Structures are given as C-alpha cells and as structure tokens.
Amino acid sequence: MNIINIEHISKVYQVGSEEVHAIRDISLRIDKNEYVAIMGPSGSGKSTLMNMLGCLDTPTAGKYDFTGVSVSQMSDNELAKIRNKEIGFVFQTFNLLSRSDALHNVELPLIYAGIPSHERRKRAEEALADVGLKDRMHHKPNELSGGQRQRVAVARALVTRPSIILADEPTGNLDSKTGEEIMILFNEIYEKGNTIILVTHEEYIAEHAARILRIKDGLIESDTPVANRYIPKLRAEVNQ
Amino acid sequence: MSGIALISFEFKESMMIALRALRANKVRSALTMLGIFIGITVVVLMTTAIKGIDNSFQQGISALGSDVLYISKWTWFSNTPWWEMRNRRNITMEDYEKFKALAKLPEAVAPTMGTRQTIKYQQKTVDNVIVMGSTSDYIKTTNLTFEQGRFYSEIESKGARNVCVIGSQVAKDLFTYGNAIGKYVKVGPVNFRVVGVLAEQGSFLLGDMNPDQQVYVPIGTVFKYFSGHRSSSITINVRAANTGAVENTKAEAEGIMRKVRGLKYDDANDFGINQQEGLVDQFNKTVGVIQIAGLFITGLSLFVGAIGIMNIMFVSVKERTKEIGLRKAIGAKRRTILAQFLFESSFICLVGGIAGLIAAILLSFLVNQFIHTSVQYEAVVIALVVSLITGLVSGFAPAYTAAKMDPVEALRFE
Numbered sequence: 001m002n003i004i005n006i007e008h009i010s011k012v013y014q015v016g017s018e019e020v021h022a023i024r025d026i027s028l029r030i031d032k033n034e035y036v037a038i039m040g041p042s043g044s045g046k047s048t049l050m051n052m053l054g055c056l057d058t059p060t061a062g063k064y065d066f067t068g069v070s071v072s073q074m075s076d077n078e079l080a081k082i083r084n085k086e087i088g089f090v091f092q093t094f095n096l097l098s099r100s101d102a103l104h105n106v107e108l109p110l111i112y113a114g115i116p117s118h119e120r121r122k123r124a125e126e127a128l129a130d131v132g133l134k135d136r137m138h139h140k141p142n143e144l145s146g147g148q149r150q151r152v153a154v155a156r157a158l159v160t161r162p163s164i165i166l167a168d169e170p171t172g173n174l175d176s177k178t179g180e181e182i183m184i185l186f187n188e189i190y191e192k193g194n195t196i197i198l199v200t201h202e203e204y205i206a207e208h209a210a211r212i213l214r215i216k217d218g219l220i221e222s223d224t225p226v227a228n229r230y231i232p233k234l235r236a237e238v239n240q
Numbered sequence: 241m242s243g244i245a246l247i248s249f250e251f252k253e254s255m256m257i258a259l260r261a262l263r264a265n266k267v268r269s270a271l272t273m274l275g276i277f278i279g280i281t282v283v284v285l286m287t288t289a290i291k292g293i294d295n296s297f298q299q300g301i302s303a304l305g306s307d308v309l310y311i312s313k314w315t316w317f318s319n320t321p322w323w324e325m326r327n328r329r330n331i332t333m334e335d336y337e338k339f340k341a342l343a344k345l346p347e348a349v350a351p352t353m354g355t356r357q358t359i360k361y362q363q364k365t366v367d368n369v370i371v372m373g374s375t376s377d378y379i380k381t382t383n384l385t386f387e388q389g390r391f392y393s394e395i396e397s398k399g400a401r402n403v404c405v406i407g408s409q410v411a412k413d414l415f416t417y418g419n420a421i422g423k424y425v426k427v428g429p430v431n432f433r434v435v436g437v438l439a440e441q442g443s444f445l446l447g448d449m450n451p452d453q454q455v456y457v458p459i460g461t462v463f464k465y466f467s468g469h470r471s472s473s474i475t476i477n478v479r480a481a482n483t484g485a486v487e488n489t490k491a492e493a494e495g496i497m498r499k500v501r502g503l504k505y506d507d508a509n510d511f512g513i514n515q516q517e518g519l520v521d522q523f524n525k526t527v528g529v530i531q532i533a534g535l536f537i538t539g540l541s542l543f544v545g546a547i548g549i550m551n552i553m554f555v556s557v558k559e560r561t562k563e564i565g566l567r568k569a570i571g572a573k574r575r576t577i578l579a580q581f582l583f584e585s586s587f588i589c590l591v592g593g594i595a596g597l598i599a600a601i602l603l604s605f606l607v608n609q610f611i612h613t614s615v616q617y618e619a620v621v622i623a624l625v626v627s628l629i630t631g632l633v634s635g636f637a638p639a640y641t642a643a644k645m646d647p648v649e650a651l652r653f654e
Contacts, residue, residue, distance in 0.1 A: 056569060056648050077573045084571020095566040095651070099264035111253050112571035114246060156570070 003163050003195055004030040004053060009062030009072070010218075011048050022048040023059070024218035030164075030197065035190045037198045037206035040215035047168075049215060050199045054087055054166045055079045067163055084112050088157025092169035094149045096141040102128060102152045103137045109160045127155040131185060147178035154185055164195045171205055183208050184232045208232060250576060258583035265556075272552045273592035275545030276630060280596030280623050281603070282538040284615060288604045290531050292613025293445065297523055299612075300443025301516055303451060305383050307483045308516070309490055311339075311476040311497060315512025317522060328510040329501070330473035333459075338500045339476060345489045347479045348380035353459050355466040359406075360426040361414040369410060370448055371427055371455045373462030374477075381479040384451055387411070389421045389436030392458055396435075400460025405436035409452040430465050432457060445523070486515070542626070545592075546634040553585050553638035564642050565650025578643035585635025586628055593627025 011023040023045045030036055040046035051057040052064065055071055058079070064072040071082060083089075096105045106124040115123070128137050131151040141149050150170060157165050167186070171179030187208065190196050198209055206212050207230040214221040262269045310316075313328045336351040343349060353373040359366045372378075375398075379391040392403045404427065411420050424431045440452055459474075480489035490513055497511055557564070564577060572580075597620060604615050 051648050054569070056651075077575075080568065080571050080573045083569060089569050091566075091651070095562065095569075097563060097566075100260065104260075108567070109570040111257070112567075112573075112576065114249055116249075160571075 002029050002031045003067055004028065005063075005065040006052075007063040009052065009059035009064055011045075011052065011057070012060045021218050023052070026062075026215075026218070026220055028213070028220065028223075030195065032163075032195055033190070033193050035186075035196045035198070035208075035210040036213060037200055037209035037211070038213045038215060039200060039203075039206050040221075041201070044215045045218040046199060046215045048218075050166065050168055050197075053164075053197060054089065055082045080112075084109055085160060086163040088160065088162040088165045090150070090153050090157050090165065090167035090170045092172040094141070094146075094153045094173070096149060096152055096156075098141050101138045101140050102133060102144070102155075105141070105152055106156045106159050109156060113160060123159055124155070127159040128152070130158065131155045145178070146174050147181050150174060150178075150182050151185065154182070154189075158189065158194075164197055165189060166197050166199075168199045169201070170198070171200075171202075179205070180232055187232055204230075250579065254576060254579035255583050255587075257580050258587055261556075261560075261580075261584055262587060268552065268556075269588060272549055272588050273595065275548040276542070276589045276592030276627055277545075277596040277599070279538070279542030279545040279630075280593045280627055281599045282541055283535070283626075284597060284600035284619050284623050285603055285607070286534045286538045287619050288600065288613050288615050289607055289611065290527065290534065291616055291619075292607065292611035293530075294527055295613060296443040296611055297445045297527075300441070300446045300450060301520060303383050303441040304446070304449065304516060305381065305479060306516055307480045307486050308381055309478040309480070309486070309493060310512075310514040311478060311493060312512050312514060313473040313510075314514075316514040317518040318512065325512075331476065331511060333474060335497075335500050336474060336476050339493075339496055342496045342499070343478070343492060345481065345485060345492050347481045348377050348477075349479075350374045350378040350381050350477045351459055351474045352378065352477055353462050353467070353472065353474045355462055357428040357455075357466065358426075359410060359414065359455060361423065364414050364416075366410055366413045369453065369455055371404075371457055371462065371466070373457050373459035375459060378456065378477065381477040382451070383441075385439045385441065387437045387439040388419070389434070391436055391456070397458040397460070400458050400464055402430060402432045402461060403435045403458065404432040405438065405456040406434055407438050407450075407452040407454045408440040409450075410455060411437045427455060427457065428466060430461075432461075490515075542630065546589075546630045549585055549588060549631065550634040550637060553581065553635050554641070556584070557581065557638045557642045560642075561645065561650050561653040564645050565647050565653065568645065568647035569651060574643040577645075578639045581639030581642050582632060582635050585639070586631030589627040589631030589634075590624070593623055593630075596627075597623050 006026060006028040009023060009026055010021065013020045013022055026049065038046055038050065052059055055066065059072055062072065063070065066082060067086065071079065103124050106127050107120045110120040110123060125137065128134060131154050133148060133151050133155065136144060136148060144152065171182055174182060183205065186196055200206050207226055209226060210229055211225050213223050313331055314325050333351060340349045351374060355371050356368050357371045359369050376392060376394040387408060391405055396403050406420065414425060420434045420437050423434050425434060438451055443450060478489065478493055480486045493513055498509065501510060567577060601615050604613065607613060
C-alpha cells in the first residue's frame with residue numbers, strides 16, 4: 001500500500017520580484033514500511049520537499065495524495081489535523097519545550113489530538129519506555145543529554161502512532177556515538193513495520209536506509225535501493 | 241468527539257497550556273500583572289471614594305429634610321448680583337409672624353437666625369460654631385434625631401430662656417466623657433443649659449449647614465445677646481406637608497410673602513424661596529466633574545497597564561516563535577494557538593484584576609475612616625469584566641500574530 005503518492009509537484013517562491021523554483025517537477029511514491037533517505041546539497045529543494053511531505057506546506061502545482069487522501073488543496077487546519085494524526089516529526093534541534101518535562105513533551109501531540117488526559121499519560125509513558133527513557137520521564141530537557149533529548153523527540157513522534165516518521169537531520173546535533181544510538185532506535189522502529197523518511201546530507205547516515213533519493217536543482221537526480229544497507233548495532237556488540 | 245465536547249476539551253487544554261507558560265515565567269507574569277493590578281486598584285478606589293462622598297452628601301441632605309423651603313433675603317444659586325440682594329429689605333420677625341398667620345399649607349414654619357460663637361465647657365472650647373436661633377417649631381422643619389434629651393420647648397422658646405441643643409460633633413468635642421444634659425456651656429459670654437444632644441447625622445460636605453457642628457438656641461436669646469433685633473435678616477424655614485406638596489406650598493409662600501412685603505403686582509420679589517434642590521444640583525455638578533476627571537486619569541493608568549500587557553505578549557510570542565512552530569507542526573490549529581495566547585493575557589489580567597480588587601477593598605477600609613463608604617458590588621463586577629476585556633483586547637493582536645505564523649518559517653526561527 002502506498003502512503004505517499006506525489007505526481008509532478010512543483011513549488012515556486014516569490015522572493016522580491018524574482019521567482020525561485022525550489023521544486024521543479026518531482027514524482028514520487030513511498031510505500032508502507034519503507035525506509036527512505038532523502039539527500040541533496042543545500043539549495044537543492046530537499047528542505048522544501050521535506051516540508052511538502054510533512055504537510056507543512058502545499059505544492060504550487062501537482063498532486064499529492066497522502067494515504068489516499070489528496071492534501072494538495074487542504075486548508076491550514078486540515079493540514080494540522082493530518083500532521084497531528086499521520087506524521088511524526090523528529091528535528092535536528094530536537095525542538096522540545098524547555099520548561100516542560102519529558103512526559104509533557106511527549107503528551108503534546110495527544111493534547112492536540114483531543115485525547116483525554118489519563119489516556120494521554122499512559123500512552124506517553126509507554127512511548128518513553130519504548131525509547132528507553134522510563135526512568136527519565138520527569139526530567140526537563142536541560143537535565144537530559146543530547147541523545148536522551150532526541151529520544152524524547154522520537155517518543156513524541158511515535159506517540160500518535162503516525163503513518164510516517166519524518167526525521168530532518170536527526171543526528172546533526174549529536175556526536176557520532178549518540179548519533180549511532182539514535183540510528184539504532186530508528187532501525188528498531190523500522191523493523192517494527194513503521195515508515196521512515198530521513199533527510200540527511202551524510203552519506204554514512206543515508207546508508208542506514210533501504211532507499212536513497214538524491215535531489216538536485218529541484219529534481220530527483222536518482223532514486224536507488226541500498227544494496228548493502230548498514231544495520232547499526234550497539235557498539236559494545238560490534239566490539240565483541 | 242461531539243462539537244461541544246471538543247470545544248470544552250480545547251478550552252480546558254488551552255487553559256492548561258497557558259497556565260504552564262505563565263508558571264514557567266513567574267517573574268515576567270507577575271510584573272505584567274502589576275500594571276493591571278495598579279490600574280484596577282485605583283479605578284475601584286476612585287469609584288468607591290466618589291460613592292462615599294455622594295452617600296455622605298445625600299445622607300446629610302436628608303437630615304435637613306428635602307421638603308423644606310428657606311425663605312431668605314438671599315436667593316441661592318441665582319444670577320441676581322449679590323449687591324442687589326444685599327440691598328433688599330431685611331426679613332424680620334414681624335414678617336415671620338404675619339407669614340405664619342397667613343400660611344395654610346405648611347406642616348411647620350420656623351424663623352432662623354444664625355450667629356458664630358465660641359462654645360466653652362470648663363477647659364474645652366470649640367471656635368466658630370454656628371449658633372442657630374429659632375423657635376420650638378424648628379425641630380418640626382427638620383429630620384433631626386436625638387442622642388440624648390430633647391429640643392427646647394415652646395415655653396423656653398417664647399421666654400428666650402438660656403437653653404441649648406448641641407450637635408453631635410460639638411458634644412464630642414466638649415464632653416469627651418459623660419452626660420451633657422443639664423450641664424452649662426458658655427455660648428460666647430453667656431451660660432446656656434444643655435437640654436438635648438443630637439444624634440450624628442450630618443456630613444462634612446454640608447459645611448456650615450452640617451447639624452453636627454451647630455448649636456440650637458431660642459431665637460430670642462440671639463437677639464438679646466448676639467445681634468440686634470433689626471440689624472440682620474432672618475430666614476423662614478417652611479416645611480411642606482410632604483414632598484408632593486412642595487410646589488403648592490412654594491406658590492402659596494410666594495404669594496403670602498409678596499403680600500407681607502407689600503409688593504405691587506409689577507415689583508420683582510425682594511426675597512428668595514430656596515430649596516435644597518439647588519444645593520443638590522450644584523453638588524452633583526461638582527461631583528460629576530470630579531468623577532469624570534478621576535475616572536479618566538485612573539482609566540489612563542489601566543490603559544497603560546493594557547499596553548504593557550500587549551507589549552509583553554508581543555515579546556513573548558516573538559521569543560516563543562520556535563515553540564509555536566513546533567506546536568503547529570505537531571498539529572496545533574490556528575484557533576488553538578490563538579486560544580493559548582488569549583488565555584495567557586486574560587489570565588494575567590484577571591489575576592491582576594482580582595489582586596487589585598482585593599487591594600482596593602483593603603484600602604477602602606482605610607478610606608472608610610474618613611468617608612463612610614465601601615466597595616460596591618457593581619464595582620467588583622465591573623472591575624472583573626474590565627480586566628478580562630483588557631486581557632482579551634490587549635492579547636488579541638499578539639495572539640493573532642502567533643496563530644497565523646507559518647510553521648515552516650517559525651521552526652526555522654533562531
């Protein structure tokens with residue numbers, strides 16, 4: 001079953017009197033339980049495509065069906081609903097609420113989903129336990145390490161049981177060891193049957209995915225399956 | 241979820257989010273509240289003080305009786321030049337006698353003649369007291385009540401005996417302890433026996449007319465000791481049977497006075513028939529001006545407070561751009577963001593307003609020491625509504641800015 005079906009989308013920004021074609025013509029299909037890495041240099045349209053995939057933005061032209069529903073003409077509020085229910089975001093800078101503890105941060109999307117508080121709490125606790133932060137639930141972001149913060153963000157992305165996880169440079173602000181830990185987490189999530197879209201500019205990170213999409217000048221330059229996918233393991237195990 | 245359930249859910253959750261944000265910024269929230277706090281305190285206190293002044297005046301005026309006419313050489317609140325009124329013939333005791341004999345409508349008629357004297361009792365003195373000379377009928381032209389004793393009798397009045405009735409303030413000043421009845425006080429150089437003490441009823445706003453600060457003696461004693469029979473003009477106090485009869489009584493009084501004074505049909509009145517109404521009008525005008533000026537100035541402080549809130553909310557929205565971006569990315573709708581920030585500003589205002597109200601209520605106890613007053617129920621409701629509206633109005637522009645942010649731009653904000 002395909003989750004994302006994009007046909008000939010383009011995006012044009014008006015910068016002053018000049019038109020900038022961030023995306024010229026992209027068609028793309030992503031099926032359920034795919035692990036796709038999107039790569040491209042800055043200015044390639046990679047971010048714009050990611051915003052489009054994440055329903056944060058709508059295309060200027062073209063068709064975008066998300067789980068069979070057309071989103072290209074949706075209003076702000078309808079898009080907000082789709083993002084809330086279907087998309088789990090993981091950002092490079094984590095984007096946690098600094099004054100709230102891990103539990104509340106994970107609960108946040110459930111609040112906007114209209115889930116009553118006791119159920120919210122239960123689900124948020126489960127999600128935090130899934131990412132290995134059961135004993136850090138009441139810590140605020142500044143009391144957590146970078147890797148732990150990103151785990152909270154991953155728990156927040158997973159808690160609504162979305163159709164896709166959209167991760168934008170999730171290891172960009174982490175050292176290589178903690179980055180690796182996050183990639184192990186992503187691999188687990190993928191193996192549980194989730195769909196992951198990973199935006200990165202590091203070849204090494206992209207090779208964790210099963211398919212790599214390269215974007216250049218607003219077009220898909222290549223779309224290839226990864227022959228030898230890198231399956232991360234805990235370093236301790238690797239060393240043994 | 242049904243529509244109403246969804247709205248109440250969003251309402252509750254937005255409120256919780258707003259409360260969290262306020263708790264996270266305690267100092268800033270408290271400082272912002274200060275503006276509204278001060279604004280509400282001064283507005284409520286101002287209205288309370290004005291209400292107190294008004295109450296005090298109305299109470300005092302009703303002690304004097306609202307259905308009393310004062311026939312005098314002087315017309316109150318008139319455009320007639322004062323020197324013209326000064327040159328009018330005096331109203332004499334003979335005029336009073338004739339008037340009393342002819343008037344059918346009044347409930348009571350009493351002549352009055354005031355003089356300023358120093359009152360002494362042992363070591364204590366009260367200076368510059370109005371000593372009001374009249375007849376025993378005087379009490380019937382007023383609503384005065386007694387703390388102790390009685391008014392002087394008809395016999396005492398006709399015989400011009402040295403008896404007096406003292407106002408409550410005079411009694412307090414002279415007789416700190418114990419009974420005043422039967423004691424002799426010196427009015428000017430003359431001894432008078434106290435036969436009655438009035439209950440407190442006046443108001444400092446009545447000034448010289450305040451019965452609390454007066455002494456009442458038979459009019460004969462005033463002529464005998466303090467001023468010549470012919471030298472000054474008396475005032476005739478005429479009380480109508482009831483408030484409805486005031487106009488007829490006034491018309492009758494005018495006719496009789498013209499006759500008594502021997503005026504021809506084309507002569508103008510050489511006397512005034514005065515009513516408290518004039519006094520009340522004058523007072524209301526003055527208080528009205530004070531009220532408008534006061535509310536304007538205090539309202540200004542509330543306005544400054546509101547601008548402060550708007551300012552802080554704009555800063556807060558700007559500072560939390562990234563947070564807003566995140567909230568929108570994970571599914572917050574425009575109205576949810578709008579509600580969150582409106583809740584923040586209205587909560588600040590409401591808490592500030594309630595605190596201001598409490599401060600005003602406490603301060604009103606202090607004001608109450610000077611003017612008898614208390615915070616009105618309406619003032620409480622209005623203060624709360626005004627704070628809430630201030631919060632909504634001053635929070636709207638910042639909240640709207642937040643609500644319409646583009647999540648992509650907001651997330652990119654550093």
